[in-house]
Amino acid sequence: MTFGALLMEGKERLRAAQIEEWELDAWYLLEYVTGMSRSRYYLDRECAAKEAQVLSYRELIGKRSSHIPLQYLTGSQEFMGYSFCVNEQVLIPRQDTEILVEEALGHLSPGMEILDLCTGSGCILLAVLKLKPGIKGTGTDLSRGALEIAEKNRERLQVEAEFLQSNLFEQVEGRYDCILSNPPYIPSAVIDTLMPEVCRQEPRMALDGGEDGLYYYREIVRQSPAYLKSGGMLFLEIGYDQAEAAGELLKQDFTGITVKKDLAGLDRVIYGRLRP
Secondary structure, eight states, rough: OBBBHHHHHHHHHHHHHTTTTTTHHHHHHHHHHHOHHHHHHHTTTBOOOOOOHHHHHHHHHHHTTTTTHHHHTTTTETTTEEEOOOOOOSOOGGGGHHHHHHHTTTOOTOEEEEEEOOTTHHHHHEEEEEETTTOOEEEEOOOOOOHHHHHHHHHHHHHHEEEEEEEETOOOSSSSEEEEEEOOOOOOGGGGSSSSHHHTSGGGGGGGGTTOOOOOEEEEEEHHGGEEEEEEEEEEETTTTOOOHHHHHHHHHHHEEEEOOOTTTTTEEEEEEEEO
């Protein structure tokens, strides 16, 4: 079978399975299996693929047809310009979360210490440490599997970071200049209405924010003052309709509360400074 025929087969199978980006995903999986660039493909599309390549590609197309996310199949996702390891133990890093990193970077300077709660793949913490040298960072997550991926990413990006298995602040000691978090914030009843790639495949514990989606915001905002230095800051990713509720929670102990929108114009990040 030629590379061209193999790609066409992959596209047709993904389209039949109602995969949203069937054309792109079929190509990315071919690129993953063969290591072939697009320019090389156009030169070699009439060449015969090796049997092992055909078998591997068909297996991956079958998995993608069952709505397993592309990133779990290739084992990687780009975030802030860096390639991160991902698997079914962690939430797949989203471009929207880059807003959180970008906002935090503007308030950090060498010598500061930061804490990343619900760190998952470690993408937020590690991207900050990579982009702002001289900062020390700790990440916590309740999932041992997630922390194993975070450790792999720490090694991949070659940055110094500490990861702790902890239910939010449970195992945390000391105070920090900044606390960051992209906690679970989807209301429990909404999760099953999300696209299959999310509700069936990504870890529910990384999605479920309780009945109203605000459980972790309440806990983080309530406990943060005990773990922040004087004037320390708290940065949170939020759902598009949660700015008002999260803002009310922050008002008790934080000042200068700011909401930032994502590229789609939706509320995405809220932050404030611990009131003196």
